Amino acid sequence: MSVRLINEAAQFAPKYDLVVVGAGPAGLSAAIEASASGASVLVVDENAAPGGQIYRAITRNAPERQPFLGVDYWKGREIAESFLQSPADYAPATTVWSLNPATTEDASAGPVLGVTLSGVARTVEARAVILATGAMERPMPVPGWTLPGVMSAGAAQIALKTVSAIPKGRIVLAGCGPLLYLLAAQLIEAGADIEALLDTADKGQRLAALRHLPDFLRSPYWLKGLALLLKVLFRTKVVTGVTALSIDGDRKAESVTFEAGHRRQKIPADCVLLHQGVIPGINLASAAGCVIEWNDRQRAFQPRTDPFGRTTAPGILVAGDGAEIAGAQHAAAAGRISAAATLEDIGILSNEAAASRLIAVVRARRNYLRGRAFLDTLYLPAQQFRAPTQPETIVCRCEEVRAGRLREAIALGALGPNQLKTFLRCGMGPCQGRMCASTVTEIMATEHGLSPAEIGTYRLRAPVKPLRLAELAALPQTQDAIFAVTGREATDYSPEEKGTTP
Amino acid sequence: MLLRIRDAVDKVTFTFDGAAVQAARGDTLAAALLAAGIDTFRISIVGREPRAPYCLMGVCFECLVTIDDIQNRQSCLVEVQEGMVVTSQNGARTIGRDDGL
Numbered sequence: 001m002s003v004r005l006i007n008e009a010a011q012f013a014p015k016y017d018l019v020v021v022g023a024g025p026a027g028l029s030a031a032i033e034a035s036a037s038g039a040s041v042l043v044v045d046e047n048a049a050p051g052g053q054i055y056r057a058i059t060r061n062a063p064e065r066q067p068f069l070g071v072d073y074w075k076g077r078e079i080a081e082s083f084l085q086s087p088a089d090y091a092p093a094t095t096v097w098s099l100n101p102a103t104t105e106d107a108s109a110g111p112v113l114g115v116t117l118s119g120v121a122r123t124v125e126a127r128a129v130i131l132a133t134g135a136m137e138r139p140m141p142v143p144g145w146t147l148p149g150v151m152s153a154g155a156a157q158i159a160l161k162t163v164s165a166i167p168k169g170r171i172v173l174a175g176c177g178p179l180l181y182l183l184a185a186q187l188i189e190a191g192a193d194i195e196a197l198l199d200t201a202d203k204g205q206r207l208a209a210l211r212h213l214p215d216f217l218r219s220p221y222w223l224k225g226l227a228l229l230l231k232v233l234f235r236t237k238v239v240t241g242v243t244a245l246s247i248d249g250d251r252k253a254e255s256v257t258f259e260a261g262h263r264r265q266k267i268p269a270d271c272v273l274l275h276q277g278v279i280p281g282i283n284l285a286s287a288a289g290c291v292i293e294w295n296d297r298q299r300a301f302q303p304r305t306d307p308f309g310r311t312t313a314p315g316i317l318v319a320g321d322g323a324e325i326a327g328a329q330h331a332a333a334a335g336r337i338s339a340a341a342t343l344e345d346i347g348i349l350s351n352e353a354a355a356s357r358l359i360a361v362v363r364a365r366r367n368y369l370r371g372r373a374f375l376d377t378l379y380l381p382a383q384q385f386r387a388p389t390q391p392e393t394i395v396c397r398c399e400e401v402r403a404g405r406l407r408e409a410i411a412l413g414a415l416g417p418n419q420l421k422t423f424l425r426c427g428m429g430p431c432q433g434r435m436c437a438s439t440v441t442e443i444m445a446t447e448h449g450l451s452p453a454e455i456g457t458y459r460l461r462a463p464v465k466p467l468r469l470a471e472l473a474a475l476p477q478t479q480d481a482i483f484a485v486t487g488r489e490a491t492d493y494s495p496e497e498k499g500t501t502p
Numbered sequence: 503m504l505l506r507i508r509d510a511v512d513k514v515t516f517t518f519d520g521a522a523v524q525a526a527r528g529d530t531l532a533a534a535l536l537a538a539g540i541d542t543f544r545i546s547i548v549g550r551e552p553r554a555p556y557c558l559m560g561v562c563f564e565c566l567v568t569i570d571d572i573q574n575r576q577s578c579l580v581e582v583q584e585g586m587v588v589t590s591q592n593g594a595r596t597i598g599r600d601d602g603l
Contacts, residue, residue: 060528149554150556151555152557152558155556166504168504281561431561
């Protein structure tokens with residue numbers, strides 16, 4: 001048995017029991033679990049090969065050729081291979097630009113997805129949808145972060161995984177969190193020379209994290225974390241307590257300026273890699289109408305879910321880091337849990353069958369959640385990097401809206417992030433707020449002295465990914481829709497005919 | 503901007519702003535351009551500043567280029583193809599061309 005590869009839009013079945021969005025650990029696990037239970041499953045994914053970001057290009061790399069990627073990366077092989085041997089439909093290089101939840105009026109109608117593959121758009125119906133869209137890096141707005149030569153740490157890791165390439169020239173890493181140190185270790189293993197790692201973690205968080213330490217010491221993460229930290233500290237210059245970071249250069253990054261220990265320093269840099277943790281990617285869930293709520297410990301918005309990943313929208317579940325940040329192994333367990341739960345909802349698995357599948361995996365998931373509180377607390381990004389104070393810092397990269405302008409508009413009385421859009425166009429460029437939403441909320445919360453939970457975030461709408469007008473216009477129409485527009489039955493209408501103007 | 507530490511095995515050739523670029527089959531276009539030493543992908547719409555990919559995973563939309571006459575493509579999500587014609591973008595996309603919008 002192997003997956004049926006979907007290369008063109010005509011190959012989609014009109015309806016599936018389950019559509020999974022995303023082919024990372026959560027999505028692949030959900031698809032394996034569901035297709036083994038006899039459900040018809042479609043996995044759609046933006047990338048050309050399975051693995052998501054954490055196991056990016058896992059089926060194309062080999063430990064002999066890319067040893068620098070580390071042992072945890074190769075764990076993705078087993079999961080990608082069992083997925084490729086499953087009977088699911090798999091549509092790589094496919095974008096999902098809309099998702100409408102099941103309607104309550106018609107019990108047989110499930111959620112509907114708008115997808116594009118090879119430039120052709122289609123709608124696909126499902127009885128249930130699992131969003132396994134994963135996380136994105138929390139934006140780290142500092143002066144100069146839009147210069148060529150500045151990338152996120154995740155981007156450098158993706159370059160390492162997909163094209164076996166390391167940044168050229170003098171490399172500086174800046175920010176905080178485990179991924180920054182993991183990337184440093186991988187780059188060192190790959191032969192890169194790192195000028196410095198500038199750690200912006202707020203040392204004040206150490207005390208707050210202390211009470212979560214016993215739990216962390218019982219987690220699967222602590223030994224790995226310690227080994228990583230020691231390796232980087234031994235091989236690279238690490239500067240802690242870094243504040244007031246900015247990147248300078250004429251048309252590309254040339255240097256990094258920062259303060260550490262009350263001393264201002266400037267170091268040359270050709271490539272600056274920024275990172276301050278990851279947050280759930282919520283655009284699709286939010287545009288589908290799922291209730292979004294604030295997670296104060298992780299300082300991010302996430303879809304509201306029950307313990308099985310069911311959102312507030314009928315027929316839509318979220319599994320993995322798209323629901324709450326907890327890492328790859330947790331995501332794989334969460335994907336299986338959501339699959340079993342939703343198959344029970346749609347009547348493919350009996351109550352008993354679902355329950356028996358859940359026992360072991362629910363326990364495994366609990367183990368992977370252990371230690372997260374410690375990491376979340378210790379690596380909470382410092383206030384000055386969440387809500388940048390220098391007025392010239394670009395917050396919305398697409399519309400080039402700076403922190404100073406945002407604060408002016410907030411002082412004028414903008415009611416929330418959505419009104420800031422109308423005032424300043426922040427969040428209205430091609431990225432649709434992905435790169436500025438968290439910063440805009442943080443700045444507004446700081447200015448008003450409120451919690452981000454009270455400020456809220458952008459209201460998002462489909463299409464959540466770019467879609468050509470021609471694709472939208474060429475979508476197959478229902479008979480009712482053709483009658484509503486043309487006043488004629490679908491049988492005597494051709495979509496090829498030209499309209500006439502009176 | 504990027505330095506390949508493993509040689510490309512199966513090579514493909516495409517053009518960027520008229521110049522031939524070599525890449526490996528399976529490379530994303532964005533990574534292939536960075537590995538070919540191209541450090542500016544487009545000029546920003548508002549401030550007319552040079553921009554290059556930031557996230558390489560479909561989130562930031564900084565890597566937008568024109569591919570085979572279709573504008574605003576996310577080059578980090580497209581695999582290179584032999585003979586692909588890629589051009590950088592200068593400011594906003596243009597409307598009114600016969601490109602199917």
